Amino acid sequence: MALEIRQQLKLSQQLVMTPQLQQAIKLLQLSRMELVDMVQQELEENPVLEEGMDLEEQEPREETTEIAEPETTSEEVKEVVGESEGLADIDWQTYLEG
Numbered sequence: 001m002a003l004e005i006r007q008q009l010k011l012s013q014q015l016v017m018t019p020q021l022q023q024a025i026k027l028l029q030l031s032r033m034e035l036v037d038m039v040q041q042e043l044e045e046n047p048v049l050e051e052g053m054d055l056e057e058q059e060p061r062e063e064t065t066e067i068a069e070p071e072t073t074s075e076e077v078k079e080v081v082g083e084s085e086g087l088a089d090i091d092w093q094t095y096l097e098g
Contacts (some may be wrong), residue, residue, distance in 0.1 A: 030038060043049050 027035065027038070043051055
């Protein structure tokens with residue numbers, strides 16, 4: 001009577017149709033008019049739901065996306081260029097070996 005140890009691995013994949021997924025599939029198949037009717041029906045049946053404002057009824061937001069670009073002087077440009085020139089003076093081989 002010989003005892004032996006086995007290990008077995010089983011891999012499977014399955015799709016679970018959750019209620020949310022089923023509802024999404026059903027809603028995606030509807031036309032615009034059918035979708036409006038369904039939403040109206042849900043609003044009537046569920047007292048917790050409230051109808052929101054349409055996008056057209058909302059007041060347009062003031063767009064203040066103007067970005068002021070900072071003024072740079074030639075001295076600042078020279079200063080930035082000078083900093084990058086110092087990188088060429090570094091002996092990288094010695095730095096990496098140490």
